[in-house]
Structure formats: C-alpha cells, structure tokens
Amino acid sequence: MNSFTKYFSDLFNGIHSLITGLKVTGSYFVRPKEIVTQQYPENRATLKMFERFKGELTMPHNNLNEHDCTACGICEMNCPNGSIEIISKFDVIDGKKKKVLDKYIYHLGMCTFCGLCVKTCPSDAIIFGQGFEHATFERTTLNKQLNKPGSVLKKEVKE
Numbered sequence: 001m002n003s004f005t006k007y008f009s010d011l012f013n014g015i016h017s018l019i020t021g022l023k024v025t026g027s028y029f030v031r032p033k034e035i036v037t038q039q040y041p042e043n044r045a046t047l048k049m050f051e052r053f054k055g056e057l058t059m060p061h062n063n064l065n066e067h068d069c070t071a072c073g074i075c076e077m078n079c080p081n082g083s084i085e086i087i088s089k090f091d092v093i094d095g096k097k098k099k100v101l102d103k104y105i106y107h108l109g110m111c112t113f114c115g116l117c118v119k120t121c122p123s124d125a126i127i128f129g130q131g132f133e134h135a136t137f138e139r140t141t142l143n144k145q146l147n148k149p150g151s152v153l154k155k156e157v158k159e
C-alpha cells in the first residue's frame with residue numbers, strides 16, 4: 001500500500017470509528033428516558049450497585065456469629081499485593097487442638113479489587129460487599145478486621 005492509499009484508508013477508518021461512537025451517543029439523545037445518570041449522593045439511601053460490583057472485601061456471618069473461614073491462608077497466598085493477613089491461633093475443639101481464625105485483617109487501601117481472594121477461597125468465606133465510600137483522613141481506618149469479635153467457624157464447614 002502506497003502512502004497515498006494509506007492516508008485515505010486511515011482517514012476512512014477514523015471516520016467510521018467516529019460514526020460508530022456517535023451512534024451510541026445519538027441513540028441516548030433521542031431516548032432520554034433511558035439515561036442512567038445517578039443523582040449521587042442525593043440518592044444514597046436507595047442507591048444499589050450492580051451485583052458484580054466489587055466495593056470492599058467482607059466476611060458474611062450468620063445470626064449465630066459464625067463464619068466459613070478455616071484460616072487456611074489460601075486467599076493470603078493468592079493476594080498479589082499483601083492486602084490480606086490471616087492471624088490464626090490454636091483452640092482445643094472436641095478434645096483436639098485445631099487451628100482457628102483469630103483475626104482476618106484486610107488492608108483496603110492496598111487492595112486492587114482483582115478478586116483472586118474470593119475466587120480461590122475453598123470455603124466461599126469472603127465476598128465483595130457493595131460499600132464504596134472509602135474516603136478518609138486516616139489511612140489506618142482502611143485496615144479492617146473482617147471476622148466479628150467473638151465469631152467462630154460454622155460447625156458444618158470442613159477444615
């Protein structure tokens with residue numbers, strides 16, 4: 001392809017991609033009811049993020065203050081930037097010494113929300129919550145303990 005042909009080929013490709021982009025904008029212009037702009041923060045009370053949204057790592061507990069985390073450390077090993085610290089301890093359960101979770105520390109300020117921890121957890125003990133308002137004056141407030149005080153492992157979860 002000589003430089004003259006290449007010039008016109010690039011020009012037409014550019015115009016084609018411009019028109020493709022404008023088609024999307026134009027379609028919303030003629031259908032204003034479908035505009036999805038959120039009135040944030042006025043709609044804070046009713047705002048619900050979409051299901052896949054990764055707000056922050058959380059550890060669900062049931063109403064008996066039990067969680068599914070066996071303190072295996074797989075999420076900690078898979079986290080690419082050290083945002084998770086599993087602190088375990090040994091408890092005597094049914095006459096046997098067993099490793100249990102003491103503190104699940106999550107450094108939200110370092111998390112890139114890659115999702116590897118959630119994906120690799122064999123017990124589905126952690127999920128991404130919907131919270132996203134993390135602005136703070138103190139970085140230390142971004143270090144969170146995910147297991148609630150006094151919480152224990154669910155009896156039915158295999159270690």
Ligand code: SF4
Binds near residue numbers: 078082114117
């Ligand atoms: S989402 Fe990624 S970066 Fe954040 S804690 Fe999990 S593995 Fe680490």
Ligand code: SF4
Binds near residue numbers: 121123124
């Ligand atoms: S959250 Fe899952 S992967 Fe991480 S320590 Fe607990 S059980 Fe293991």
